[in-house]
Amino acid sequence: MERTLFREEHELFRASVRTFFEREVVPHQERWRAEGMVDRDAWRKAGDAGLLCPWLDPAYGGAGGDFLHSVVVIEELCRHHESGFALSLHSDVVTPYIAEFGSEEQKRRWLPGCASGALVTAIAMTEPSAGSDLAAITTRAVRDGDHYVLDGAKTFISNGILCDLVLVAAKTDPDPARAHKGISLLVVEAGTPGFIKGKKLRKMGNASQDTAELAFEGCRVPVANRLGDEGGGFGMMMRKLQQERLTVAIGAQGSAEQVLRETIAYCQERHAFGKPISKFQNTQFQLAECATKVEVGRAFLDTLLRQHVDGKALVKECSMAKLWHTEMLGEVVDTCLQLFGGYGYMLEYPVTRAYMDARVTRIFAGTNEIMKVIIAKQLGL
DSSP, X not given: OOOOSOOHHHHHHHHHHHHHHHHHTGGGHHHHHHHTSOOHHHHHHHHHTTOSSTTSOGGGTOOOOOHHHHHHHHHHHHHTTOXXXXXXXXXXXXXXXXXXXXXHHHHHHHHHHHHHTXXXXXXXXXXXXXXXXXXXXXXXXXXXXXXEEXXXXXXXXXXXXXXXXXXXXEESOOOGGGTTTTEEEEEEETTOTTEEEEEEOOOSSOTTSOEEEXXXXXXXXXXXXXXXSTTOHHHHHHXXXXXXXXXXXXXXXXXXXXXXXXHHHHHHHOEETTEEGGGSHHHHHHHHHHHXXXXXXXXXXXXXXXXXXXXXOOHHHHHHHHHHHHHHHHHHHHHHHHHTGGGGGSTTSHHHHHHHHHHGGGTTTSOHHHHHHHHHHHTTO
C-alpha cells in the first residue's frame, strides 16, 4: 500500500534515524538485553541526533518538527526489533505533559534536557494495588508549606532506573468523594531525599527496558514541581492518554509489518519436501491472512494519524486502535512464529523475541478490556 502520510522531510529524517539505529543500537542490542538496560550514553547520542522530542519547539531545545517525526522513530525501532529503548515513552508520553501543562519556568528548566538526552523521563501511575483504575491510587502528597510530602509506591515503571525526572500521580485530596478531582501530578527529580529506585523487574519481553519499582518515603517535592493546578492531574492524564494509546498502536502495527516481512523471506528460503515452504498452500493462506490484517491496520492507522496531527479529539478511535492493533499483532506474530517451526522457539530469532514483546501491548496504556469499556461509553452504551 502506498503511503501518503509523510512529506519529504519525514523520509529524509527516516533515513537518518535508520542510520543511527544501525550504528548506535544494533551492535549493542544483545548486551542490552542481557543487562536489562540501555546504555545511558545512547540517550545522549539519540538527543544529539535529533531523535528525542522531535516535535518540540526550538525555543525549548527541540527541532520544531511534528508528531509524524515521532512516528518515524517508533516505526524504525520496530524495524530493528528494539523494544526496550523507550524513546517514545520519553518523547511522546511523558515530555508532552511538561510541554502542555508546565509553567514557562518549568518548561525552560526541563524541556531542553528532555530534547538533548541529558534528562531521561518516566511516568509513575501504576501501583501494586491500582492499575487501570487511576482513581484508586493511594500514593499521597500532603502540603507542607512550599513543599509536598510524598509517600507511596509505584510499580512497573519503564525507565524507572535510568530516569532523571519521574512524573508521579498522587492524591493531594484524600476525600473519596473527590476521587478524580483529588489527583495531582508532581515532577520528582532523581536524587531527591526519600525518592527510592527499587529493584529492576524481570519481564517476559522488552528485555532491554529497565522496568522498576519506585518508592517515596517522606519525599519532599517543591510545590513549584507540580504540573498545573492542584487536583487537575486526572484531567491531564485523560487528555494525554489518547496519544499514549496511539503510540502503542503505531508500535504494534510496525512490529506486525516487520515480522511479516521477515517471515515471508524465511518461507521463501526454507525448504521442505524439496521445495520452499512458501509454495505450500497452507503457508500461502496463513501469510495471505496476516498480510490482509496488516494492510487493513495500516489504512486505519494512517487515517487516524492524519487526524491526530490535525488536532482532532479521537478518544474512541485511539482506544479502538490500541485494542485492534495489539490484538492483530498477537495474531500475526503467533502465526508467523509457527511458520518458523522449531527455530521460532529459539531466542536468537527476532520472531521469538517479537512474540514475547507483543504480549504486554494488550496490558499497558490501559488494558484492552478497559479499551472496550471506553469504546462502549463513546458509543453511548
